[in-house]
Amino acid sequence: MMTAPDDAVLRGSISEICGALAVGASLAQVDDLADFLSLLQKWNATYNLTAVRDPAQMLVQHLADCLAMITPLRRRLTELSDVFPRRLLDVGSGGGLPGAVIAIMQPDLDVTCVDTVGKKAAFTRQVAGELTLRNLHAEHARVEQLTGRPFDVITSRAFASLQDFVSLTRKHLAPDGVWLAMKGKHPEAEIAGLPADVTVFHVEQLKVPGLDAERCLIWMRPTA
Numbered sequence: 001m002m003t004a005p006d007d008a009v010l011r012g013s014i015s016e017i018c019g020a021l022a023v024g025a026s027l028a029q030v031d032d033l034a035d036f037l038s039l040l041q042k043w044n045a046t047y048n049l050t051a052v053r054d055p056a057q058m059l060v061q062h063l064a065d066c067l068a069m070i071t072p073l074r075r076r077l078t079e080l081s082d083v084f085p086r087r088l089l090d091v092g093s094g095g096g097l098p099g100a101v102i103a104i105m106q107p108d109l110d111v112t113c114v115d116t117v118g119k120k121a122a123f124t125r126q127v128a129g130e131l132t133l134r135n136l137h138a139e140h141a142r143v144e145q146l147t148g149r150p151f152d153v154i155t156s157r158a159f160a161s162l163q164d165f166v167s168l169t170r171k172h173l174a175p176d177g178v179w180l181a182m183k184g185k186h187p188e189a190e191i192a193g194l195p196a197d198v199t200v201f202h203v204e205q206l207k208v209p210g211l212d213a214e215r216c217l218i219w220m221r222p223t224a
């Protein structure tokens with residue numbers, strides 16, 4: 001099947017973003033990322049999954065932004081190489097951001113997205129079905145109501161303050177697990193407000209291609 005010109009341009013842009021971020025992406029993964037973005041645009045027209053409407057802005061503000069997490073996350077997963085199956089929980093995932101992107105880029109990682117809004121969880125299930133992502137799951141629930149085995153990594157992107165994030169998800173974190181929060185500017189006040197038994201062990205500055213804004217990752221773990 002021939003790729004439509006617009007599709008070819010989109011896939012080329014995604015490949016350039018992955019290259020700029022040093023994220024190795026196969027042709028199949030680039031296709032999945034493009035299809036995910038198309039689904040997000042389609043659903044957003046009806047269900048208002050995100051306030052960002054312009055496709056070019058979605059590419060940068062959502063897809064590139066989430067892809068910037070992949071290389072740092074891969075480093076952490078390498079440290080967990082003896083832990084299988086590895087599990088990640090994405091809290092307040094919204095339109096599968098970053099959970100669906102992580103599931104595409106890390107097929108060996110079991111990803112669960114949780115959101116309190118039913119239509120957002122339904123969208124993530126649709127993504128998992130249409131893209132045949134067997135490692136992507138969606139839960140329509142409050143995170144504190146989840147049950148089941150703990151997670152090796154718990155992520156959030158524009159979910160809540162760091163204090164609320166760790167407090168609401170602590171019971172879901174595996175003994176050697178970590179929290180990974182994506183933030184804009186360095187959140188000094190939020191870090192200062194963390195419980196005494198939570199340690200910030202790394203703050204990683206990110207450069208998102210095409211995005212003129214500060215972004216960083218806050219890595220945390222329970223204090224030993």
